[in-house]
Amino acid sequence: FFSIGGGMGIIYQRALESGTGKWWHDHGGDRSAFSVHDYAAAIVPPLRELDVRILVEPGRFLLGNAGVLLTRVRYIKKTATKKFAIVDAGMNDLIRPALYQSYHEIVPCRASVSDAVEKIDIVGPVCESGDFFALDRGMAELHEGDLLAIMSAGAYGFVMASNYNSRPLPAEVLVRGDKFGLIRKRQTWEDLVRGEI
Structure with a gap:
């Protein structure tokens, strides 16, 4: 396999707006001309002949602003x-x-x-x-x-x-459209000491 690293980044400033295609076109600067397609087009052709599996970790690009x-x-x-x-x-x-x-x-x-x-x-x-x-x-x-x-x-x-600092982990909530639900409960003090002897 061949790892190409962390993939595309995200915009941290104005995160509320930067998730839309229009924002990227209007405000993305040099990054607005750099699409996922362009990224793949630059990487795949030179590696195609090597017969390797290409790995990319797209975490921030997919999840960062979510x-x-x-x-x-x-x-x-x-x-x-x-x-x-x-x-x-x-x-x-x-x-x-x-x-x-x-x-x-x-x-x-x-x-x-x-x-x-x-x-x-x-x-x-x-x-x-x-x-x-x-x-x-x-x-x-x-x-x-x-x-x-x-x-x-x-x-x-x-x-x-x-x-x-013995701080319990927060809860996680998934929002999809106008619906939301708890996907991970907030940790309790009891959870923190449960495995102790």
Whole structure:
């Protein structure tokens, strides 16, 4: 076999819009001219004569923008120089920002959002300085109790989640059209200690 690696990537900024063909055409830049067909056309012909099976791992391209991590703002903290929104999700739920400073769009889940933008850190409750989802992010003003959608969490989100700091894993919900259902229950404290002796 011949592995061609991770395949095509995704757009993390403006993830709500970037899933449509029209968005890619209008805003994709150089990437808009690079389709799945073009990708295959560049790779398959040189390998065809080798009589090998071609493997590609299309995870992010298929799943990245399909997953959203929902989290709630528990506290707003202000210092002389910074403002923080402490949310109930942590680096154990989505480690990508802490692990390699990946960008994930964060969208408030409310009907009306202020036009005023402020710089804020979106951080989790884990006792690590690396427990963050966004640093100095320009966002509409947030309030305690706000629900936030951390976008593009479908690839390498739940599969990299852990029980670090004895935190139970979150539930997973599948949304298809206007229907939704629980596909994985939220882990309980009992689940965490079940295998211990």
